[in-house]
Amino acid sequence: MKLISLRHPLNSKPVASDFVELDIPTPECPDQGILVRVVHLSLDPYIGSRLRGKHMGEAPPTPGVEAIPGAIVGEVVQSNLDGLSKGDWIQSMEGGWQEFVSLKEGAFRKLDPTQAPLASHAGVLGMPGLTAWAGITQLANVGEGDTVLVNAAAGPVGGTVGQIARIKGAERVVGIAGGAEKCAIVTDTYGFDACIDYKIDGWEAELKKALPDGLSIFFENVSADMAITALDNARTYARGVLCGLAAGYQVQSQDRVPNPLPMGTIIGKRAQLFGLVVYDFYSKWDEFAGEAGKWIQDGKLAFAEDREEGLENAPALFERLMNGQNRGKAVVTVSPEKA
Amino acid sequence: MKLISLRHPLNSKPVASDFVELDIPTPECPDQGILVRVVHLSLDPYIGSRLRGKHMGEAPPTPGVEAIPGAIVGEVVQSNLDGLSKGDWIQSMEGGWQEFVSLKEGAFRKLDPTQAPLASHAGVLGMPGLTAWAGITQLANVGEGDTVLVNAAAGPVGGTVGQIARIKGAERVVGIAGGAEKCAIVTDTYGFDACIDYKIDGWEAELKKALPDGLSIFFENVSADMAITALDNARTYARGVLCGLAAGYQVQSQDRVPNPLPMGTIIGKRAQLFGLVVYDFYSKWDEFAGEAGKWIQDGKLAFAEDREEGLENAPALFERLMNGQNRGKAVVTVSPEKA
Numbered sequence: 001m002k003l004i005s006l007r008h009p010l011n012s013k014p015v016a017s018d019f020v021e022l023d024i025p026t027p028e029c030p031d032q033g034i035l036v037r038v039v040h041l042s043l044d045p046y047i048g049s050r051l052r053g054k055h056m057g058e059a060p061p062t063p064g065v066e067a068i069p070g071a072i073v074g075e076v077v078q079s080n081l082d083g084l085s086k087g088d089w090i091q092s093m094e095g096g097w098q099e100f101v102s103l104k105e106g107a108f109r110k111l112d113p114t115q116a117p118l119a120s121h122a123g124v125l126g127m128p129g130l131t132a133w134a135g136i137t138q139l140a141n142v143g144e145g146d147t148v149l150v151n152a153a154a155g156p157v158g159g160t161v162g163q164i165a166r167i168k169g170a171e172r173v174v175g176i177a178g179g180a181e182k183c184a185i186v187t188d189t190y191g192f193d194a195c196i197d198y199k200i201d202g203w204e205a206e207l208k209k210a211l212p213d214g215l216s217i218f219f220e221n222v223s224a225d226m227a228i229t230a231l232d233n234a235r236t237y238a239r240g241v242l243c244g245l246a247a248g249y250q251v252q253s254q255d256r257v258p259n260p261l262p263m264g265t266i267i268g269k270r271a272q273l274f275g276l277v278v279y280d281f282y283s284k285w286d287e288f289a290g291e292a293g294k295w296i297q298d299g300k301l302a303f304a305e306d307r308e309e310g311l312e313n314a315p316a317l318f319e320r321l322m323n324g325q326n327r328g329k330a331v332v333t334v335s336p337e338k339a
Numbered sequence: 340m341k342l343i344s345l346r347h348p349l350n351s352k353p354v355a356s357d358f359v360e361l362d363i364p365t366p367e368c369p370d371q372g373i374l375v376r377v378v379h380l381s382l383d384p385y386i387g388s389r390l391r392g393k394h395m396g397e398a399p400p401t402p403g404v405e406a407i408p409g410a411i412v413g414e415v416v417q418s419n420l421d422g423l424s425k426g427d428w429i430q431s432m433e434g435g436w437q438e439f440v441s442l443k444e445g446a447f448r449k450l451d452p453t454q455a456p457l458a459s460h461a462g463v464l465g466m467p468g469l470t471a472w473a474g475i476t477q478l479a480n481v482g483e484g485d486t487v488l489v490n491a492a493a494g495p496v497g498g499t500v501g502q503i504a505r506i507k508g509a510e511r512v513v514g515i516a517g518g519a520e521k522c523a524i525v526t527d528t529y530g531f532d533a534c535i536d537y538k539i540d541g542w543e544a545e546l547k548k549a550l551p552d553g554l555s556i557f558f559e560n561v562s563a564d565m566a567i568t569a570l571d572n573a574r575t576y577a578r579g580v581l582c583g584l585a586a587g588y589q590v591q592s593q594d595r596v597p598n599p600l601p602m603g604t605i606i607g608k609r610a611q612l613f614g615l616v617v618y619d620f621y622s623k624w625d626e627f628a629g630e631a632g633k634w635i636q637d638g639k640l641a642f643a644e645d646r647e648e649g650l651e652n653a654p655a656l657f658e659r660l661m662n663g664q665n666r667g668k669a670v671v672t673v674s675p676e677k678a
Contacts, residue, residue, distance in 0.1 A: 260599025267614040275606040
């Protein structure tokens with residue numbers, strides 16, 4: 001089977017030529033596990049730092065040996081577990097860039113393939129969606145009357161944050177994204193009230209205009225500088241979800257305190273800040289997917305996909321993702337849904 | 340009557356010679372208010388920045404005219420309000436360094452003089468105690484099994500935070516203070532499990548030893564650097580109350596981001612941070628004083644006072660407070676409790 005690995009240890013932003021395709025034997029089905037045909041593969045920005053050993057202390061995959069990590073949606077082709085049979089569908093965070101994967105018990109979630117399009121489990125119902133849902137509902141506790149600001153708003157986390165906020169009763173939802181094309185996704189596909197293009201001079205004044213009464217919730221995906229801009233536009237008692245530092249995934253900070261937030265402003269605004277790591281919410285995945293699956297069926301939750309067919313196209317799509325050139329959630333369809 | 344004002348506008352840390360005593364007519368009792376004989380006057384660190392116009396956007400008092408602001412406990416000598424009579428006791432944040440003060444309706448709270456020693460309403464039952472109670476119970480929601488770290492622990496906020504934490508079931512309470520004498524107050528008077536003297540080389544290693552399982556709550560009174568030390572010793576899911584920046588009240592930060600907190604660490608630890616301004620909890624003062632008054636009567640809540648007799652001694656005590664040389668809550672008894 002095909003598997004994509006690192007060509008060499010990585011110390012900078014990955015590009016397509018950093019990856020190498022290997023042809024190795026298909027793994028055996030484990031005694032206490034399943035063998036899965038990988039169908040949809042999720043490409044996510046945090047993998048950029050993971051490959052350099054800079055994510056949550058996790059070791060990078062061994063170059064020339066191990067698959068690049070990534071969440072997958074796949075079909076069971078062999079099972080040694082009760083309750084799982086050939087033809088069942090699963091989702092796993094322990095998949096990777098490969099055609100087949102062996103998974104032990106506990107390393108995957110069984111899916112209901114009728115709940116939503118299968119690829120959505122690698123996107124809006126996958127880790128990015130769970131991240132959005134956990135932050136905006138479980139931490140920020142969004143509700144009636146909230147005004148929500150989220151950046152990287154064209155991405156699968158940001159876009160879902162804003163849509164869930166609206167579904168939960170938020171009064172106003174404003175996004176920040178880079179470029180007119182992404183901003184159009186945010187307002188037209190995701191239905192935000194406004195989207196500010198941070199690549200345009202004077203965007204901070206535009207943001208202030210888009211938040212005439214300030215924000216009550218911000219969801220930070222990008223950087224401490226952006227979080228400071230959010231705090232500057234925050235009402236008293238604002239809640240902030242600190243989710244990601246995408247702008248810094250590829251660089252080492254030279255600051256004395258990396259990614260600094262101003263403590264005096266947090267006090268003065270009586271802000272409440274919540275560090276979010278989606279791992280903590282894996283136990284709530286079924287609850288989230290049940291709720292969000294209905295929203296998809298009811299047409300309330302939209303998602304944009306940047307989909308490539310064929311594992312061999314993963315490196316180029318990943319390079320585009322690293323450069324912010326993707327348009328919607330990056331998903332690689334490794335093999336057809338119907339084998 | 341005597342009143343103490345600024346001698347001149349202030350641009351640096353106040354010293355005793357920055358103040359001037361005036362002799363002015365005793366104010367009239369307002370139509371919708373009361374006239375109060377000031378008995379106990381609270382001196383608090385935030386006044387140092389308030390005098391330079393650096394506190395919550397409030398203007399400094401006019402030199403040579405207005406009294407230095409400060410919370411007071413006093414006796415009503417004349418009343419034009421229903422429900423308040425000569426001889427009643429009140430507490431007010433709108434008092435100041437003067438022998439009598441006129442207060443309008445809504446600018447004071449009536450006290451029960453049998454609830455606790457009257458001077459305690461300028462200390463452990465006053466704003467410092469309310470600050471401690473609000474942060475540790477209303478924001479951090481301290482409870483069984485928590486391990487709490489608080490700095491400026493010999494002060495009236497820090498010392499009360501630790502004691503309330505213990506009363507509410509915390510498993511371990513650790514303080515940080517400057518010098519052996521202050522640390523002795525923290526462990527002996529306030530009953531903390533340990534107190535680390537930050538003026539001793541290697542104190543950070545001692546702190547780590549004093550928190551073998553990390554902290555679950557920190558209460559920050561001093562600086563962002565100290566908050567970073569706390570975060571470094573925090574368990575996952577720790578809660579942090581951001582209350583004050585006492586170390587910076589006298590200086591202007593030269594940092595690009597003033598008082599920076601590391602966003603990546605907050606995310607990685609899944610920390611929850613709460614900006615605290617005690618103003619927001621004035622409406623809960625009766626609830627707090629009722630609860631804490633009982634703790635005082637039951638001998639569960641101790642407090643150290645650094646008390647001076649006579650308004651003329653306020654400037655010298657305030658200078659000591661600004662230099663961290665006070666021993667316990669700084670209180671000036673302006674006139675005897677029994678006139």
